[in-house]
Amino acid sequence: MKNRKTTIILIVVTVVLLGLMLKSAFFQPSANDLKAGITEVAMYRNENNTGPVQYVFIVTVKDTLWADLEIYGNYKPHHKGGNTKVYYFMEGAKHPLKPGPGKINFDPAFNAGCIALYEKSAMGNVNLKRYPFNQ
Template sequence: MRNRKQSIFIIVIVVLIIGWMLKDTLSQGGIEDLKGGFKEVASYRNENNTGPVQRIYAVTVKDTADAQLIDYGNLKPHNKYGNTKVYYFLEGASVPSLLSPGEINFDAKYNSSCFALYEKSAMSNFGLVKNPFK
């Protein structure tokens, strides 16, 4: 009788733990849950899978006051062999539709519209620069 009660208790505990883990896994937020009204306009990823992978994004933001810019950048794909850049533009401003690799990622005429740049390096160091072209 005592072994049966212990078995039932252990089963209930295991089921509760599994249920809690599933709930936590399925209820994690994503980009659509962030404040700011983000919309990805353009993206670039080089075809090089053996060397440094470069990911570049142009994103518009509705509300810059409450925008979670760093959190958005952290949710973008990244690996240890490359870097990720996210250029932020105010919604309604001129935004590049074509991005390219290298140091200069879009035409200079869009520089004045870019209000922030998030960059994550190969060593997973990240930073946010406000007004990167001024």
């Protein structure tokens, strides 16, 4: 009798734990859960697979929730020794459609519309600059 109760309790505990693990595995937060209304409009990745990989993303936002902008940047891919940049523009503002490689990633005519720049360096240092071109 005791053995049967113990077995049933262990089975129930195991099923509950397994259910919790599956729920956490399949229902991870994503960029769609952020409240800033972020939409990716353009992306660049260089073809260099043996050296530093550079990612550049152009995104539009509905709201400037700075914490959401940094979280979105953290969701973006990054390679060891590479560099990831995310340029944020307000929805409806003029923004570049073709980012490119290097230190200047788009036509400077769009600089005024850029509200934030997320950058993850080769060493993994994260920096979110508000209004990066207003200096």
